[in-house]
Amino acid sequence: MPATTQPNPGHRRRTYRLVAAAATLATAGALAAAIPADAHSSHDKHGKPLPSRYQDVQLLSFNDLHGNLEPPSGSSGRVTELQADGTTKTIDAGGVEYLATHLREARKGNKYSVTAAGGDMVGASPLISGLFHDEPTIEALNKLDLDVTSVGNHEFDEGAKELARLQKGGCHPTDGCYTNKKFKGADFPYLAANVLDEKTKKPILKPYFVWKKKDVKIGFIGVTLEDTPGVVSAEGVKGLKFKDEVETINKYAKELQKQGVKSIVALIHEGGLPASGSYNYNCDSPSAGAGISGPIVDIAKNVTPSVDALVTGHTHAAYACTIPDPSGKPRTVTSAASFGRLYTDTTLTYDRYTGDIARTAVKTANHVVTRTVAKAPDMTELIGKWNTLAAPIGNRAIGYISADVANTGTESPMGDLIADAQFWYGKELDAETDLALMNPGGVRAGLTYAAKGSEGDGVVTYAEGFTVQPFSNTVNLQDFTGAQLIQVLKEQVSGTNASAPKILQPSGNLAYTLDLTKTGADRVVTDSIRLNGAAIDPAATYRVATNSFLAGGGDGFTTLGQGTGDLVGADDLSALEQYLTANSSAGTPIVPPVANRITIVQ
Known part of the structure; x- marks a missing residue:
């Protein structure tokens, strides 16, 4: 498994x-009786061996x-x-x-x-x-x-x-x-x-x-x-x-x-x-x-x-x-x-x-598929050919991290880092941006500190960033009421996501409690939701940064498909690159988020 x-x-x-x-066996009872007489013979009329009745096929x-x-x-x-x-x-x-x-x-x-x-x-x-x-x-x-x-x-x-x-x-x-x-x-x-x-x-x-x-x-x-x-x-x-x-x-x-x-x-x-x-x-x-x-x-x-x-x-x-x-x-x-x-x-x-x-x-x-066997030479040649073509783009450094940024858990450090990047990028596009939300399925990998090759420990390359976010979604800004924002959080654990929750990764200024002892939308504790330390006002308007997949209502988040005041930015990998470049260096690498924005009760 x-x-x-x-x-x-x-x-x-x-x-x-x-x-x-x-x-x-000719005496195999009912099974043998059901087979035509010539099927019992092991040779044809010319004396050549016949294939057996049963043939194992490897799938x-x-x-x-x-x-x-x-x-x-x-x-x-x-x-x-x-x-x-x-x-x-x-x-x-x-x-x-x-x-x-x-x-x-x-x-x-x-x-x-x-x-x-x-x-x-x-x-x-x-x-x-x-x-x-x-x-x-x-x-x-x-x-x-x-x-x-x-x-x-x-x-x-x-x-x-x-x-x-x-x-x-x-x-x-x-x-x-x-x-x-x-x-x-x-x-x-x-x-x-x-x-x-x-x-x-x-x-x-x-x-x-x-x-x-x-x-x-x-x-x-x-x-x-x-x-x-x-x-x-x-x-x-x-x-x-x-x-x-x-x-x-x-x-x-x-x-x-x-x-x-x-x-x-x-x-x-x-x-x-x-x-x-x-x-x-x-x-x-x-x-x-x-x-x-x-x-x-x-x-x-x-x-x-x-x-x-x-x-x-x-x-x-x-x-x-x-x-x-x-x-x-x-x-x-x-x-x-x-x-x-x-x-x-x-x-x-x-x-x-x-x-x-x-x-x-x-x-x-x-x-x-262990790595203790010999490598297939034709595959090594194929990888080498394409790596040579990709190297000028892929080896370019785009940022620095102080440790591994894992993509594990209900709320992952990598998911939080992307949400932070999209919030920062959203603020660059529109200073009125209030928060960012990232779908967990769009986070394809984490970032490793001890990266392979000669790029140096802690260096994040474009190739590594591409592995994390390969979809070329754009970063979109939309306006939602506070009531809609609360509904979005409830849609993580209700509707089509009731049996298999899709927990959005929040930017660092959003916090709430997820009570897994409850069922459906009640698992999101509404009174616990805080943005910049304050409760969400259902009547207020909030500017939210998401990727274009979520902005279209993907992953069962139908409310995210109802935003207004759309502003479409660059692709999400570009946003991550710009964030890492602006906010990290070899001397001051980014510290992985702690992933404690969502308090989980089990």
Whole structure:
């Protein structure tokens, strides 16, 4: 979260051996009687060996790479491993040089191997990929021999036209070509079964893909979360309609079956939350209880039984579980965390007689992409090429910090630092700016004091800033009444955010209490809200700085979409850069915020 997905692994292995044995013995009872006579023969009429009834197919999968070609730093580049004695340890993980090696080693000895992904391969990417509109990541995925992936919400960060370019190739419409070779696009299909063009009512990309190897064929259906418009800027999803995940998968599963494809895997960019943060946690063990929760549970329980396995993502969690399908039969549901730190190895036992997966024989486990293996030379070359192009921009110093600025916790030091930067920048635009609010999902990483390379301890480079804020949102100023501002704070824990709160990161002059022992909007203690030490006046007007995503009502903050007196500034990374440059130096670095602006009662 190597762990099996069955509640009783030993029983499943015995079942598998019995089924396999039944396929080879003429006295296998009802099973043998159901097979045509010529299927019992091990040789054809010319004496050549026939393939066995059952064929193991290796499904390798990962999700939420987000353009992390180089090993992620800090906590983003580690996984937690549960030990036999119940303790845990952390392991450094990730980086496509190592991911390539692990996948290539895993494929050895597996003639039937397919590699799939669960979306968000690009978007919110570090500078080495994001600066070049993620062409480097597509090149890396081609080298990884990725066979198919679903789209994720971040595939729409730059809109459907840019996604189509990543699929089909061609130079960027405004930046042009970055090298002397034309970008050729993805060798693998992006699947977008539930993303429709509002005009044509048809999927903008292929809804499914059929992988074939000799007489074995497996269908893949790809969908992203229906709520993509709620987590992506309005411009990115303009002209698109996102349909229900379950209805879409069930629709195309029927279509595949009509074509004679009985083995089906759903690639779903939506996920769950396991009960443990350890990648190898057995969420199917009797002691685990409700081993996984979240949106994927209801999806898995309602997707047609004709789908044999679910590869998921979005939550950046690690799990290898079973969730009953509508018929009550256990079905594999997996996710390999994020940033290329893990990959999932699933064995699907294909029945040549039925054309379907013998689900009692399915086994799966997540594996760590350790950095103790040899680097893949072709990936090292690819990273070097793009780093050379990015270096003049990325190595530029933009500020100094006195210690790590972490991106952890309900209120994070990094989130607070960005809010402070946007408040300062807002005051530069308009002296009447009163406060700033930052969405937690827009904070993609922290800043590390002991940075890599020769830049020097405490130096913040443009590349590091880009990794923290890669979305190119603008900083917007809007006017709200005090009553609206209070409502915004309540929307963190109510409405669409009731079950999964999105706690805004506040600038240093805003403080309040969040009482998690209560429910809904009552979790925000209204009487505790203070701005510059004073209570909020519901009738007064306040000037608030946010990014353009929030200003459009994103993340369920509908009230933030109702502001007036709009003033649009520069992009958010520019605001952070200007703040760090103006307020820090080698001799007087910025001290990380304490993250005590929100008092949390649990």
